[in-house]
Amino acid sequence: MLGRRSTFWLLCLPPLLWLLLFFVAPLVLMGAISLRPGLGAHVLDFSKLSLDQYQRVWATPTYLRLLGLSALMAFAVTAAATALAFPIAYFLTFRAGKRAGLFLILLLIPFWTSYLLRVMAWKLMLGSEGAVNSFLGWTGLIDHPLDFLLYNRGTVIVTLIYVWVPFSVLPIYAAMQRVDRALLEAAADLGAHPWSRFWRVTVPLSLPGVLAAFFMCFIPTVGEYVTPLLVGGSGGSMYGNIIQDFFTKAVNWPFGAALSVVMLLVTVALVAIAARLVDVRRLALQ
């Protein structure tokens, strides 16, 4: 029989090691590379350190503007995805009954296909000879294909909302499942209208899940680069695309790393502000 201490280590050591090696160490490495004046020599040469790269980020307002724009896009995506996910989670929890499991599986079916293929599918739908344009042309509503459907910021936002809705459902669903049904019954017994039961009981109690969904979607979306690359066209780049360019096209890892660190700090700051504005625990106890 293992003691409590050894059980703790046995359970925690593998994930801890994993996180250290593949999460903490790369982050530290990224920070260290961002302090190098150039890429020369090999990857772990840190003999010369400087803040040159950060000065250059600061001196290029185009990049900072794009970071702001990417954060705004991420906010729009997250707000829409969360708003769409909430009724789905509500349906799964309170209305689907015995079939909730089946519906949950249906919701997760898109994940059986690769992310890239799902994004490519939007190209097939929105292209000038795509499904939407072909249908509109067939109905006679348009005689030229609509060209604003694909390759712009709007397309990136729509595609990302599509990608994130199923993810956003999960934490909200988990939070709603924990809502004590007795509270709803008590509210009904005391004469609360269904609408006020929803607003005064269900919504506040599921807010922690909503916030978890919000952050889970917002944080990775700020640095998104694959979706804008595929459907964004030349006017739909996001900050992540610029980072990628400096790593893979410009042979300038230090500057790419500095751009990444700036993005990380800005995202953490935004999330910290959001978490402070909406005090999760107080909301849950309301």
Next chain:
Amino acid sequence: MSIRSPRPRQLFALLPAVALLLAACSAQSGSPGASAGASSSAAASEAVNPSCAVSTTSPADMTGSLTVLDWAGYDAKDFWTDFATSYPKVNVGFEIGESDADIFSKRSTGDQADVFHPYTGWLQFYVDNNLVEPIDTSRLTNWDKVPDSFKKIGQVNGKQYFIPWDWGFSSILYRTDKVPSVDSWSVLFDPKYAKHISMWDDGPAAVTTSSYIHGWDETKITDAQLATIKQEWTDQQANINLTNWAGEPELTAAMASGDVWAAYAWQGAYATLLGQGVPVAYANPKEGRNSWVGVYGIRKGTANCDLAYRFLDQKLADKTSQNVVDLFYYGSANQNVMNGITDPTLKQAFSLDDPNILQHTNFTPNVTAAQRDAWTAMWAEVKAGN
């Protein structure tokens, strides 16, 4: 969030393990060849790599393994079939580079592949940073099949460092049902085709295109000229360009679907679309087409130098060279293969029926690291500004 965080002391216990691992990695990537700076290049390039000694074992019995840093698709056995047949017991592994810049940054940061595949415009950086072995061409049995003009392309500072292998054009590819004719690179800026134009996602290519249009020498672009180029592309990206393509399949799909009508393109895309029956033509702009050549080099300090030589030699053999023409529609440095082309689609793609084509073609020149960096940064800002 409900997980109790372990005490910091317990975390610190793990740090030595991480440090050890990092040290191990750094020791591995810090081999003399990879880490030597440009300053020591003159002295180091004189040193002879002992693994280059010619083995007396017969090819069929040679063992060992060879790693090739190549582009996606080039790892297919079709493109090294002669080596696979002659050296059946040698393991060939591939690492994939996404672009020239990606391959160069991998090589600069200690990548251990024995053989790598850069393109014109990037060769001098490998020599400047002492990342490539000079090549003794007398060891290559297929070297005679390469025309002198191609041999020269693999030379830097008068010395053979690379063997030329594949080549092709860059020009304007257009849908003949949407665009009546193209006689200049400036079609990429033509408002008539607004939002039906596609540029290759590459800063140096943008500078090259602009210098053709303006008649500037692309190796001597001034700051003022670069500012003009940046402004022109910024406007182009906002108003004229639909999307920038990163990989050829992306471009051919967008042209086949009718989203893109005219684009900066390699002739591989032209041949692909011709094969699909899409009405396209490959322009002969009045400023001239661009031409590029892909080469193979051997990593400085490799432990498999002799095998690398043999791999390069077999790369130039007929069957392998024929495959790059048949499967990728690119040209081969093997002149026998080029002389044997009869397929009309391929003839058209290489403009083999136009004897003057090479006289009005602009070969990709060598640029300095500072130019490359400035041009790529310019392009990143152009894209970020939209």
